[in-house]
Amino acid sequence: MNHKRHNAVWAFLASFSLLASSQIEAADVTVNLNTTYQTIDGFGGHQDRGWTGYNLLSADHNTLFGNDSGQLGFSILRIRINENQNQWSIDLPDAKAAASRGIKVFATAWAPPSNLRVSSGSSYKVDPNKYQAYVDHLNAFAKHMKDNGAPLYALGFQNEPDWCGEWACGSTTEMYNFAKNWGPKLRANGNKVITAESFNFNKGYYDPILNDATALANIDILGTHFYGTSKNSPDATFDYTNFKQKGKGKHFWMTEVYTDDVNNKGSNTWPLCLDVAYEIHRALALSNMSAYVWWYLKRNYGPLHISANNAQAATSEGKISKVGALMGQYSKYVRPGAVRVDATRKVQNDIYTSAFKKADSVVLVIVNRATSSKTVSFSIPGLKSTTGIKITTSGTKHLSDDGTVTVSNGNFSTTFDAQSTSTLIFKGNNMTSVGHRTRSMLESTREGFYKIFDISGRQVCMVNVTRGSSVGAEIRKFMPKAGLYIAKSLDGSSSFSVNIQP
Structure with missing residues (x-):
């Protein structure tokens, strides 16, 4: 027998066996705590008495902005800048209640006062010859809010300029020029400035700003909406390379949306509502966004569910809906200041993972879109925790304590319910602390x-x-x-x- 050949064969088989063993034992999801991306600003929604006919109740404020059991931990409130100055105080009760809790309150303009308009197609736009007066109008609103105990964190100068017909229009060039030439003037009251907020994530509204260092310096936050996208949209819709390459130091916010058909079927319809968790995942893990903001907070399709969309129904305290619970899987545990870290994003066709760290905590949010349960293995090198808490929302669970996971040297496996979203929380990792x-x-x-x-x-x-x-x-x-x-x-x-x- 040829002993050299025999030895070579055994060496090959041994190396193949080791390779196969390592492949079998390799985790489905690997989290790298040292590779970091965007800082999270938070999650929230919009309140508008002028259009809904009601303010939120004190109990609603507690449910939305508190973060104890039965609360959502939202950290962002959006309001509308009414073109009529006489209406500026109608949302103050909600804005003040939020601001007193440290919530980020931001406001967006839909339309300028009638004397600052000029015809544009089937609608109108801000008269370019009256941009200074428009800036004065927006700054006066910010000052009004600040003087009345609700300072704005940020101000957006145009809602959905590409949805031309119901409010002010604005071309990509007009919105770019306004951001570049007038953006800095909107910081007069200490607030940040948000770009025009496209209806459907039209990158034509952001590329010119990202490609111009001066324009980029003159805004603070890029804002967009996700209408026109859906669970069936390709990942490329959300994976915005130009922002990742040129938007360093700027935050991107998804400032308004409701997912497909939830507005018609309600915020407790399952599994339709699972689209919310999947969309948040793609906003954070593909678009590198720092905030996700729903449309109306208290509606029959909102995070706080009421029986009908009218002031009478709103006299009752809103109840956390499936939409709210799914948002809460992020908002309660991925807190403002958390930093997204690298994680294997998609495994087993339907399992989506995003990972975050803050202070001594590591948090993973896993969306299972499959119609069957899935067991997934994880590896988090450097994780010091030996156990983790699991919270789940599914067709039968509602931000429910779903037991614990046992960790050995950063490795563990756990099973996720069919069509569910789970959050895994690991404490005691002593990575950073609140500096003071x-x-x-x-x-x-x-x-x-x-x-x-x-x-x-x-x-x-x-x-x-x-x-x-x-x-x-x-x-x-x-x-x-x-x-x-x-x-x-x-x-x-x-x-x-x-x-x-x-």
């Missing part, structure tokens, strides 16, 4: 709005320091409990600790 420095007397009494966090990093309130007051005095009004708190100015320019004595 010692309070100085000057910072303690400086006027303005401050977000207040407890020592765990959880935001507990937002305070407004006026002349003669201090951060500590304002904290005591909301938080009678003694302890160490962290104050961060709304513009992010300062952060310091405040020790509240008994």
Whole structure:
């Protein structure tokens, strides 16, 4: 027998066996905590008394913006800039309630006042000769909100310029020129500036800005809507290469949508509502977006479900719908400031994973679109947790505690229900912490709005320091409990600790 040939054969078989073994043992999903993408700003929805006929109830504010059991943890509220100045206060109750909790409140204009319009096709647009007056109008709204306890986080100068007929129109060139030449003037009240928000993610509204460094510097957030897209849209619709290449330092928000047919069949229709979780996944994991904002918050197709779309039905407290629960699978656990990290995005045809980290937490959100349950293996090198919490929404579960997963050296497997979304939360990883420095007397009494966090990093309130007051005095009004708190100015320019004595 040829011993050299025999040895070579055995060496080949041995190497093949090792390769096969490694392939069998390889995890379906690998998470790389060191490869990072966008920072998350949050999730939320739109409120508009002018068009719905009602404000939210105090109980609704608690459900939407609180993050305890039976609450959604939303961190963004969108309102409309009414063209009629006499109507500017109708959404103040909701905006103030949100702002007092540290929620990001942003506003978008649909139409200019009638005296600033000029005909455009079958509709109208802002008269280019009156852009300064339009800027003054928008800034006056922002000042009104700020002066009345609801400072805007951001301001959008045009809703859906490509849906021409019901409100103001605007071509891609007009919206680019406005952003470039007038965008900076909209920061007069300390708010950020959002681009025109396309109806259907028309990248023609964003490419000219991304391709022009000056225009890009003059806006802060790119905003778009997902109408016209669906679960059947190819991934290429959402995978925006130009933004990934040139949008460094800017955030992209999905600022309005309801998914296909939910507006007709309601926000508890299953499995139709599962499209929401899949769409959020693609917004975050393909588009690198930092925010996802639903249309009306309280509607029979909203995150808060009511029986009919009228003021009478809205006198009852809204109940968390399947749409709300699916949004909550993200909003309750992928908190503002979390950073998306690399993860195998799609496995077994119908399993979609996105991963995030913040402070000592690692969070995975998994969407199973299959009509059968799926068992998936995971590997997270560097994960220190030995157990994780599993929360699930499905046809029979509703943000339900779905048990725990056991982790060994960063590896684990778990089974996901058919047509479901699950969130896996792992604590105790000590990656980052809320940064702050010692309070100085000057910072303690400086006027303005401050977000207040407890020592765990959880935001507990937002305070407004006026002349003669201090951060500590304002904290005591909301938080009678003694302890160490962290104050961060709304513009992010300062952060310091405040020790509240008994």
